[in-house]
Amino acid sequence: MTDDLTLEPRNIRELWDVIKPGLEAIKAKWPELSTWRVEDVYAAVIAERAVLYANEDGFAVCSIDTDEYSGRKDLFIWIAYAYEPGNNLMQKYLQSFIEVARRLGCKGVITYSCHPALTKIKALKPMYTQYRVAVDG
Secondary structure (H helix, E strand, O other), X not given: OOOXXXXXXXXXXXXHHHHHHHHHHHHHHOOOOOOOOHHHHHHHHHXXXXXXXXXXXXXXXXXXXXXXXXXXXXXXXXXXXXXXXXXXXXXXXXXXXXXXXXXXXXOEEEEOOOOHHHHHOOXXXXXXXXOOOOOOO
């Protein structure tokens, strides 16, 4: 990514020592939502099942989510991390993610998050609320 907010894929091998602490911070803050291991993220990008976007502000790991019934493709922002807490990178880079989605033939941009800052971004529309009850045993 550059200063003009253009998103370009980055090499995870070159940036692993920089992004790994961010992935670990996400897992520490939201362990119940982060079922993946940091190594899973690395493996997904290396296997080209996901793409890393990164710059001096933070990073995002994205993939293409294809609806199994309609075939509609969406750019899925799987993981996003800001190096400075409170720096609303989704707001700052949303238009850039929309452009990436267009280039990839996607019909939308989606993400799952429990971060309250996303509710303030008018362009993001909640699609549904997931409810869950724990079952012991």
